Amino acid sequence: MIRELIKGLGVTIKHVFRPRVTVQYPEVKREMPPRARWRHVLLRHEDGLERCIGCSLCAANCPARCIYVEAAENREGARYSPGERYAKIYEINMIRCIFCGYCQDACPVEAIILRPIYDISDDDREDFIYGKDRLIVPYPGG
Amino acid sequence: MIGEESGETQVTLTIDDRQVTVPNGTLILKAAEQLGIEIPVFCYHDKLKSIGACRMCIVDVEGLPKPVPSCATEVKEGMVVRTRTPEVAKMWEGVLEFLLVNHPLDCPVCDRGGECPLQDNTFKYGPRDSRFTGEKRHFAKPVPLSALVLLDRERCIMCTRCVRFCQEISGDEQLKIWDRGHGEYIDTFPGQTFDSNFSGNTIELCPVGALLSSVFRFRARPWEMKGAASICPHCGVGCNIRVDARNNREVVRFLSRENAEVDDGWLCDRGRFDSDFPNSGARLTKPLARKNGELTPVEWDEALDLVAEGLRRAAEAGPDQVGGLGSPWRTNEENYLLQKLFRTALGSNSLDFTFDGRGGGSDAIAEAFREGFFDGSISDTTTANVIFVLGSDISIDLPVVDLWLKKAVGRGAKLIYAYPTAVELAQHSQLFLPYAPGSEVELIEGLAASISAEEAAAHTGVPAELIAKAPQALMDARQTLVFVSGRLLEDEIGHRLLDALRRLRRAAASGEGQEMLVCAVFPDTNTQGAMDMGLLPGRYPGYRRIGDELAMQTIERTWLTQPASAPPMSGEQMLAAAAEGRMQAMYIMGLDPVSRPVGGEEIAEALSKVGFLVVADTFLTKTAELAHVVLPSCTFAEKDGTLTNTERRVQRIRPAMRIAGECRPDWVILSEIARRLGMEWSYGKAEDVFEEIARVTPQYAWLDYESIGEKGLQWRTG
Ligand code: SF4
Ligand code: SF4
Ligand code: SF4
Ligand code: SF4
């Protein structure tokens, strides 16, 4: 009986001196593997224009049906993307998303990609609907 | 088609080792279609002449040195055709590779992407890769041909369907091929816009996304849309349309849903492009009631209680002090329930669908409908030898019938056009009779030769030698088709005009096997239905006279109450009574008379004196602004129902999108009011109302939703 107790405690003590596996999230954030796929971002071209052309192919390919796109025409003085068409509204419902990456596969212009950004938490369900404001990468140079 | 004339001789040929027998003159393409063998096409279209331009449809024919275009080659006895050999596959691949040389990779941003024949054919028969590495052609994207139609020349494959439509169908000749060879492109004549009434059809004909609608562009991808089989809400033709709604939320476009008897597969631009109104942010979405002089949003229950109470009180004061106005833009079901509400719960027969004066004609016209005087159909234009139009500018009143008439003229029918001014169609006529307005009766007498051409000329101002040409043409015609303006028939001269037409019919149908068919022209969507449903002063549904014992008995059997037999007032009379402060209550459904360009102000003044005014409509119209209670109705895109077009064809509309806000279909609103007035109506759906219509309206007796189906049916007498 005593022997078992000591043996058990021994395991505990041994682990106290091992390196820790947990980190102090959110102060400390763990490095993700380079190809980890979490939340999406919408990319820009080098000149700062949005890559997305508002084609809705990502939405069509999404098995969770969590993307909503509304397109509009680029106009003189209001150009968002290189061609005729851009996404006026682009929304992803992150609660529904299963992070499968099919949207990324479908995109003909490599506008949407899943990045190792995993801290997707909020306290209101509405706030999980990410619009362009949160998805699109910052304009180069601010 | 080409084969029809020589239809008796049959030809047997073999396509892909299967035999088929078709009439002599059939195209290989059509013969293959009969066997269910698909041959890809681009330039060929059933409604246009074959030109064999694109070479997509080439097939092998045994014994011929070269492949032949199946869309331009007629079958021959014993012909052996092959469409599924490696050689044919290679040729199809080659044709597609060439077409794609200059075709941009626009599919993701192209409106056609997902429902594009070029995509589909490439997917099925095309090469996997392109060997072309040079620079593609470039053009400005897109070029507006008009405010409604845009052209992306980079995508155009020069099939010339659009050009041929303008030549062969609309006759406007507004589009043309410019330049030659690799540089050729489509354009209008310099400095002109593509302002044809039918320009939108080219968008649907274009086999790629080169012609685009400015109303629809970028609004939806094909897989996001669901279509409802419905009817164009914009005129009395009632062209069949598919209403496409995006995600069930907004109507994004109307497409043609070919009905070979009504629209021949075409829509006019008014119909096609005026598709946005159900989505408008200005729609009424909540009931309004006047409180302290202001229209304030209220709950449905409150609004309906107010309406029921207001109508009941007014009716107690006397049935001659309440009246209802239905609408040529509401369904038969709704117009029917409106009159039923007034004729049962309120004891009033004062029902109409316009404030316009009805002259003396409305009773004559009702009588004519009752006895089945009107028997002409739009599709009779395909057989008539003489077509006579009286008093209607068809291109505006019934736009798509304009195309039917041009088609008839093209086939050799004689068009006699009688109209005060030289409208566009008059230029296509063999005989144009510009008469002085008001002399229609004398004109017809002249045509029927019941008065001399000289006498008719004196009355009408039309040269006697022109009038003199008509009687012979009518005598010679096996079939004469008359389109007569409904407005004229309702006018003062209505009675005499109908009599004159009867005489004309006797003259034109005197010989063996001769007939004359007459179709009334009603430009508004459901004028015919509103009249059929009994929104005419003095007539129950089916044009039966108020007070007619037999009619009252049959109606009572269905309604379980006696229909009112109080003396009716027409819209005009109600308006006059209102102006004198004698109308206690009025219910106006789907009509905005105050916004009329002329006479609106007087109407507004009269309506503001009505004790209790209820308006049910989709927008807060000027009329609605005067109301005490405003009820938000559904548009045609949110409900079921039937409409009756100008040739008495009953057709169905179906809901295409979810109901906006708190709106309700008018038949639901009316049922709710009736329930509050103690009526036991139990309609669960629009179809239940229609079943009842069929029971009390003799002309509709043999109709139900099932038999009306996708294509509609004409009502008939007896
Ligand atoms: S990752 Fe998958 S589930 Fe998430 S948005 Fe993309 S396609 Fe949809
Ligand atoms: S992200 Fe890509 S696939 Fe999605 S709408 Fe934009 S361009 Fe199309
Ligand atoms: S615009 Fe369209 S219909 Fe006209 S020629 Fe080009 S591809 Fe054909
Ligand atoms: S002809 Fe009349 S029914 Fe046909 S599309 Fe035009 S407006 Fe609509």
Ligand code: FES
């Ligand atoms: S479809 Fe036959 S040649 Fe174009």
